[in-house]
Amino acid sequence: MTTDTLLPTATYDLATTTTRELNAALHATEAPASVEVTNPQGAHALACGLNRPIDVRVDGHVGYYAAGMNQHAHVTIDGNAGVGVAENMMSGSVRVTGDASQSAGATAHGGLLVIEGNAAARCGISMKGVDIVVGGDIGHMSAFMGQAGRLVVLGDAGEALGDSLYEARIYVRGRVASLGADCVKKEMRAEHVAELQELLDAAGFDADPAEFTRYGSARQLYHFHVDNASAY
Amino acid sequence: MCGIVGLHLRDTALEPRLGSLLTGMLGQMVDRGPDSAGVAVYGNPVFSPAGESSVSVLDAPSDLAATVGDALGVTVGALDLAPTTVLHAPVPAALLADTVRALAPAATVIGFGDDVTVLKGTGDPRVLAENFGLPSVSGWQGVGHTRMATESAVTAAGSHPFAVGPDQCLVHNGSFSNHLSIKRELEDEGVVFDSENDTEVGARFVAQHLAEGADLEKALRLLGERFDGFYTLLVSTSDSFAVVRDPIACKPAIVAECDAYVAMASEFRALAGLPGIADAHIFEPEPDRVYVWQR
Numbered sequence: 443m444t445t446d447t448l449l450p451t452a453t454y455d456l457a458t459t460t461t462r463e464l465n466a467a468l469h470a471t472e473a474p475a476s477v478e479v480t481n482p483q484g485a486h487a488l489a490c491g492l493n494r495p496i497d498v499r500v501d502g503h504v505g506y507y508a509a510g511m512n513q514h515a516h517v518t519i520d521g522n523a524g525v526g527v528a529e530n531m532m533s534g535s536v537r538v539t540g541d542a543s544q545s546a547g548a549t550a551h552g553g554l555l556v557i558e559g560n561a562a563a564r565c566g567i568s569m570k571g572v573d574i575v576v577g578g579d580i581g582h583m584s585a586f587m588g589q590a591g592r593l594v595v596l597g598d599a600g601e602a603l604g605d606s607l608y609e610a611r612i613y614v615r616g617r618v619a620s621l622g623a624d625c626v627k628k629e630m631r632a633e634h635v636a637e638l639q640e641l642l643d644a645a646g647f648d649a650d651p652a653e654f655t656r657y658g659s660a661r662q663l664y665h666f667h668v669d670n671a672s673a674y
Numbered sequence: 675m676c677g678i679v680g681l682h683l684r685d686t687a688l689e690p691r692l693g694s695l696l697t698g699m700l701g702q703m704v705d706r707g708p709d710s711a712g713v714a715v716y717g718n719p720v721f722s723p724a725g726e727s728s729v730s731v732l733d734a735p736s737d738l739a740a741t742v743g744d745a746l747g748v749t750v751g752a753l754d755l756a757p758t759t760v761l762h763a764p765v766p767a768a769l770l771a772d773t774v775r776a777l778a779p780a781a782t783v784i785g786f787g788d789d790v791t792v793l794k795g796t797g798d799p800r801v802l803a804e805n806f807g808l809p810s811v812s813g814w815q816g817v818g819h820t821r822m823a824t825e826s827a828v829t830a831a832g833s834h835p836f837a838v839g840p841d842q843c844l845v846h847n848g849s850f851s852n853h854l855s856i857k858r859e860l861e862d863e864g865v866v867f868d869s870e871n872d873t874e875v876g877a878r879f880v881a882q883h884l885a886e887g888a889d890l891e892k893a894l895r896l897l898g899e900r901f902d903g904f905y906t907l908l909v910s911t912s913d914s915f916a917v918v919r920d921p922i923a924c925k926p927a928i929v930a931e932c933d934a935y936v937a938m939a940s941e942f943r944a945l946a947g948l949p950g951i952a953d954a955h956i957f958e959p960e961p962d963r964v965y966v967w968q969r
Contacts, residue, residue, distance in 0.1 A: 483946040483947075484702075484942035484946045486943075503942050503946070503956075504942075505941055505943055524926075524942060525926060540956075541956070543926070543928075543958055544958075562923075562958045563923050563961065581960070581961075582923075582961060
């Protein structure tokens with residue numbers, strides 16, 4: 443029987459350690475409980491596929507797919523993140539203190555993704571249960587084909603928000619450039635105010651839920667309508 | 675894929691380091707495009723001495739400088755930066771380029787102007803940068819490109835940048851899907867092409883509009899109206915540095931701006947080694963928006 447032994451803390455300097463060595467150490471059964479990663483210099487695929495409740499703090503900007511496929515771990519990126527941060531996350535949390543590039547939280551099934559700055563295009567594309575809270579603005583086609591989960595935006599949203607949305611819920615405080623197909627403005631009932639307050643608290647943002655607008659699916663694309671055949 | 679790097683210096687103290695900074699940026703983008711590379715340098719006194727114009731040539735005959743000098747009645751300097759040859763002479767840039775084209779029809783002019791020098795080749799971009807002597811080059815602006823060929827063959831002429839107008843360069847990550855129809859229209863207007871590369875069509879389109887009096891921002895807006903496909907473009911001129919992405923913005927781009935420079939690359943890791951990057955304003959250009967920085 444293998445016993446996981448969590449060591450207290452460890453630091454990996456990517457100026458002298460490879461991405462592969464770092465990820466192998468984070469996956470090892472004797473992985474430390476808390477890990478500091480220095481000099482990321484925009485490297486790709488850092489802290490991917492983690493599967494245990496460890497804390498990882500990356501000191502600087504990261505490249506593509508950081509903290510992808512995360513389960514249980516809590517990853518903080520103290521800087522900006524490249525394409526696809528927290529892609530396909532299942533649980534745990536990922537926090538980006540700067541901005542995130544496109545496709546943040548794409549296809550993620552669970553967990554909490556917090557972006558303190560702005561997120562670029564396609565934030566939460568095909569989200570499947572993740573909660574995403576963005577302190578700034580999000581780009582175009584965000585929550586495209588979102589199936590489940592919540593997307594909270596304290597700033598503005600770009601064009602075609604929630605295009606072809608299924609059941610994810612979207613809360614935006616600022617301006618929405620345009621809504622995508624089948625995405626509509628919805629009433630903020632008491633349960634939505636409470637849900638939004640929980641998400642803001644979880645993300646550590648101080649904002650008034652009353653200032654937000656809820657968006658969701660009009661559910662007109664669920665079924666084929668012969669009258670719309672020419673539009674398909 | 676393809677990797678783009680560009681550096682537009684504002685702080686003249688950094689000018690001696692332009693080539694070494696650009697070399698480091700280019701090296702980070704090799705795995706986005708390992709088959710060929712090209713760079714353009716603005717303001718290097720060796721490539722383009724003060725008061726002279728220069729022209730960059732591929733497949734130049736060995737006696738090209740002498741024959742061009744005889745035809746123009748001036749002394750023509752030559753630098754062999756294989757596979758690129760750079761000629762410079764105290765005559766207008768267009769005259770120097772036209773003379774090269776007339777006397778060496780089998781050669782390809784890959785850049786000309788009063789300020790810019792273009793160097794291209796095939797193979798590992800890091801080896802090419804060393805062969806070009808890039809690490810020790812000075813200047814005020816530079817662009818570079820590592821190419822993963824998708825729309826045309828791997829040749830030096832098909833490498834980026836495409837520098838088809840005076841002191842102009844265009845590099846591209848992505849592909850244009852309607853470039854052949856636009857190419858036919860330009861050819862009907864008398865425009866001559868050097869390669870089968872889709873990016874050259876974009877560069878010829880921009881050069882034509884600049885020649886007709888449009889400013890760089892307008893030329894790039896017109897490109898956006900006419901060209902379909904995926905693109906992040908970096909376009910440079912004798913006084914400008916511009917970035918534009920298509921409306922879908924699938925192709926990556928990141929910009930760092932500070933008092934000392936504006937830098938652009940496909941990925942952050944190409945910017946990570948720049949001095950003062952920790953304090954620069956770093957952002958991802960918005961889709962379908964033309965960004966222009968002027969000297």
